[in-house]
Amino acid sequence: MKRVDDKALVVKVGLASCGIAAGGSRVFGVFKSKLEGKDLDVELKPVGCIGMCYREALVEVSSLQGRVFYGQVTPERVERIIDQHIIGGRPVEEWTVPQEEIDSFMSRQKRIVLRNCGIINPESIEDYLDSGGYMALHKALTKTPLEVIDEVTRSGLRGRGGAGFATGVKWLMTMKATGSPKYVICNADEGDPGAFMDRSVLESDPHSVLEGMLIAGHAIGATEGILYVRAEYPLAIQRLEKALEQAREKGFIGSEILGHDFDFSISIRQGAGAFVCGEETALIMSIEGKRGMPRLRPPFPSVSGLWGRPTNINNVETFANVPWIIANGAEAYAAYGTEKSKGTKVFALAGSIARGGLIEVPMGISIREIVNEIGGGTAGGTAFKAVQLGGPSGGVIPASMSDTPVDYESINKTGAIVGSGGMIVMDEKACMVDVAKFFLNFTQDESCGKCTFCRLGTRRMLEILEKITGGEGSEADIATLEELAAEIRKSSLCGLGQNAPNPILTTLKYFRDEYMEHIKARKCPAKKCQALITYIIDAAKCPGCGLCIRYCPVNAISGNKKEPHTIDPDVCIRCGLCNSICRKGAVIAV
Amino acid sequence: MHTESINDKKLSLTLVDAIIFKHNVQPGAVIPVLQEIQEEYGYIPPAAIQRIAHHLGVFASDIYGIVTFYSQFRLQPPGKNVIRVCHGTACHLGGAERLTEAISQHIGATEGKTSKDGQFTLERVACLGCCSLAPCVTVNGEIHGRLNPESVGKVVNKLKEEKTANVE
Numbered sequence: 001m002k003r004v005d006d007k008a009l010v011v012k013v014g015l016a017s018c019g020i021a022a023g024g025s026r027v028f029g030v031f032k033s034k035l036e037g038k039d040l041d042v043e044l045k046p047v048g049c050i051g052m053c054y055r056e057a058l059v060e061v062s063s064l065q066g067r068v069f070y071g072q073v074t075p076e077r078v079e080r081i082i083d084q085h086i087i088g089g090r091p092v093e094e095w096t097v098p099q100e101e102i103d104s105f106m107s108r109q110k111r112i113v114l115r116n117c118g119i120i121n122p123e124s125i126e127d128y129l130d131s132g133g134y135m136a137l138h139k140a141l142t143k144t145p146l147e148v149i150d151e152v153t154r155s156g157l158r159g160r161g162g163a164g165f166a167t168g169v170k171w172l173m174t175m176k177a178t179g180s181p182k183y184v185i186c187n188a189d190e191g192d193p194g195a196f197m198d199r200s201v202l203e204s205d206p207h208s209v210l211e212g213m214l215i216a217g218h219a220i221g222a223t224e225g226i227l228y229v230r231a232e233y234p235l236a237i238q239r240l241e242k243a244l245e246q247a248r249e250k251g252f253i254g255s256e257i258l259g260h261d262f263d264f265s266i267s268i269r270q271g272a273g274a275f276v277c278g279e280e281t282a283l284i285m286s287i288e289g290k291r292g293m294p295r296l297r298p299p300f301p302s303v304s305g306l307w308g309r310p311t312n313i314n315n316v317e318t319f320a321n322v323p324w325i326i327a328n329g330a331e332a333y334a335a336y337g338t339e340k341s342k343g344t345k346v347f348a349l350a351g352s353i354a355r356g357g358l359i360e361v362p363m364g365i366s367i368r369e370i371v372n373e374i375g376g377g378t379a380g381g382t383a384f385k386a387v388q389l390g391g392p393s394g395g396v397i398p399a400s401m402s403d404t405p406v407d408y409e410s411i412n413k414t415g416a417i418v419g420s421g422g423m424i425v426m427d428e429k430a431c432m433v434d435v436a437k438f439f440l441n442f443t444q445d446e447s448c449g450k451c452t453f454c455r456l457g458t459r460r461m462l463e464i465l466e467k468i469t470g471g472e473g474s475e476a477d478i479a480t481l482e483e484l485a486a487e488i489r490k491s492s493l494c495g496l497g498q499n500a501p502n503p504i505l506t507t508l509k510y511f512r513d514e515y516m517e518h519i520k521a522r523k524c525p526a527k528k529c530q531a532l533i534t535y536i537i538d539a540a541k542c543p544g545c546g547l548c549i550r551y552c553p554v555n556a557i558s559g560n561k562k563e564p565h566t567i568d569p570d571v572c573i574r575c576g577l578c579n580s581i582c583r584k585g586a587v588i589a590v
Numbered sequence: 591m592h593t594e595s596i597n598d599k600k601l602s603l604t605l606v607d608a609i610i611f612k613h614n615v616q617p618g619a620v621i622p623v624l625q626e627i628q629e630e631y632g633y634i635p636p637a638a639i640q641r642i643a644h645h646l647g648v649f650a651s652d653i654y655g656i657v658t659f660y661s662q663f664r665l666q667p668p669g670k671n672v673i674r675v676c677h678g679t680a681c682h683l684g685g686a687e688r689l690t691e692a693i694s695q696h697i698g699a700t701e702g703k704t705s706k707d708g709q710f711t712l713e714r715v716a717c718l719g720c721c722s723l724a725p726c727v728t729v730n731g732e733i734h735g736r737l738n739p740e741s742v743g744k745v746v747n748k749l750k751e752e753k754t755a756n757v758e
Contacts, residue, residue: 018722021723194679232717270622272621272661291656356680391679422679430683448659580688581740
């Protein structure tokens with residue numbers, strides 16, 4: 001087998017969804033055509049996501065001399081990179097990502113789940129094998145199931161999907177449960193808006209998840225694995241299908257795997273766009289071909305799951321941790337993190353952040369370190385206001401509490417949750433009432449309708465928030481919101497309903513002033529809520545180009561060419577298109 | 591370039607049957623069966639619901655209940671081009687509503703609707719997971735990121751031009 005690394009130079013192009021959307025495929029294509037026919041000692045390699053999404057399309061040129069990253073690469077830049085760097089040996093300095101930037105983005109990270117992401121070719125099982133892939137499966141199969149479970153338990157790994165339940169304990173319960181066959185389900189129905197950890201792992205290193213599932217299968221005595229993947233992730237599905245095919249060919253999936261008395265098959269099921277199916281009992285309903293509505297637990301799926309059989313469900317990130325833990329030992333994993341939250345956590349860093357992307361940090365790191373050091377502060381240097389953790393089930397944590405360590409216990413104390421790992425950074429332009437409304441709009445839309453308080457309570461809360469952002473709120477509304485929140489939490493069956501009030505409760509807790517400003521002064525301090533703002537045109541800045549006139553959907557803007565335009569506030573619907581479109585920043589909200 | 595769009599396709603019960611039988615006529619396979627039918631026709635034709643119910647021996651209302659539960663399934667044929675605007679948290683903060691408004695003007699159809707000429711359908715999607723490129727949309731499955739109301743107009747206009755080129 002020819003090893004890729006034998007080449008003097010390796011050119012890696014990031015081709016996960018973000019990279020492709022940023023033009024990575026075209027960049028890869030140009031590299032391919034321009035390198036072809038040249039007698040160069042170079043290997044061109046498609047890789048997944050290295051995490052620096054803000055720099056996509058990203059190209060890495062690595063050699064014995066070190067690694068050089070090029071950010072925001074366009075097809076036009078490829079030729080010079082080839083001529084000057086690959087042939088000439090001199091990196092094109094003005095296009096490279098500065099070393100200090102790479103250091104501050106990377107040095108605080110510990111990449112266990114993301115160990116291969118952006119490094120190996122996700123479509124090549126050889127690449128995965130070269131990086132030690134499937135060695136953990138070899139090792140696990142020489143151990144008894146109880147020994148494997150003990151290793152996972154001692155590592156302190158907790159479910160990374162959001163609930164944080166001890167993985168080893170879950171495995172043990174499923175192993176001990178009677179019933180056959182047993183199932184292993186990988187929950188890849190990553191539904192939280194603002195979260196893309198699982199997508200990136202599946203697109204960048206699919207075999208690590210398959211290997212984790214296989215090890216779980218051996219540990220609990222299962223024979224069948226199912227990957228439940230969101231239909232919104234077509235590339236992840238495509239790469240998983242390829243990985244499954246390769247793993248079957250090599251005998252890692254099938255019967256008598258690696259010569260042991262262990263049979264295991266894995267298939268893919270696509271989700272059909274229902275957020276609630278991230279809840280394990282709803283997910284099982286969906287696989288059984290029903291409406292994805294959660295049911296009362298117990299019995300837990302580990303006792304009675306898919307088709308009434310013992311079923312172990314973990315999410316993508318949890319499974320991707322497992323091979324590393326088996327290969328390196330529980331102690332090595334537990335060396336990272338805090339007393340109760342061991343290991344690392346992957347976060348999708350997005351929103352108003354200078355360096356948004358996919359990061360993996362040891363548990364216990366502070367929010368400040370993540371936002372300021374790794375993320376480089378807010379985009380455009382605006383004032384950092386809050387982070388939102390845990391999506392619609394989580395909450396906001398204000399900038400004043402940035403020293404909070406990111407671990408399950410400390411984050412829960414704030415009223416937010418670690419959740420699956422979406423971390424949205426918000427600056428002064430974000431209105432906290434609007435943020436609460438956004439999440440509530442989401443949960444009430446996604447509520448399956450089974451529990452009355454979740455179905456109707458979230459609806460009522462949304463109406464109140466609409467009233468407040470519409471400039472018709474009263475102080476009594478706040479009390480009603482708090483009362484409803486408590487009732488919804490008590491009377492909902494699953495996490496969707498129980499946690500639905502979190503975005504409201506945390507914004508009320510930390511940004512009550514902002515609610516009051518909406519209610520009493522009828523003002524939105526962040527200038528976001530349409531009913532509470534008016535758009536005007538700054539005559540001094542307006543060049544009279546007519547662009548806003550063309551875009552205005554209600555013809556509220558008038559003015560002659562090359563003369564300052566004006567907006568008729570009675571006609572204006574405050575959609576804000578003119579504000580976005582104006583190149584001179586002449587349209588302002590007051 | 592595709593000349594015949596999926597929404598022009600006539601429903602073939604033989605094809606629907608083949609899909610159902612491929613999945614061994616199991617009730618557990620309803621969702622994959624529906625997904626394949628939608629893949630084929632762009633939506634779930636009512637006759638297909640009847641057919642699935644018939645083969646599985648369940649009420650058509652059960653199948654309809656599944657179709658309406660999951661947001662992926664459409665009961666109306668989509669336009670030739672499907673534009674889906676991401677409304678994840680990062681995209682929301684980045685102005686997804688304004689993008690929707692701008693696209694709506696360009697194509698002449700509001701969210702959830704298809705333009706009169708059958709060329710465009712505008713949909714919303716909870717999150718595409720491309721948050722670092724917010725705000726983003728998919729056009730016929732392809733992701734476009736870091737958009738604003740003006741640049742999204744260019745994306746739409748390009749599709750319109752392609753249509754004109756095809757006609758010629």
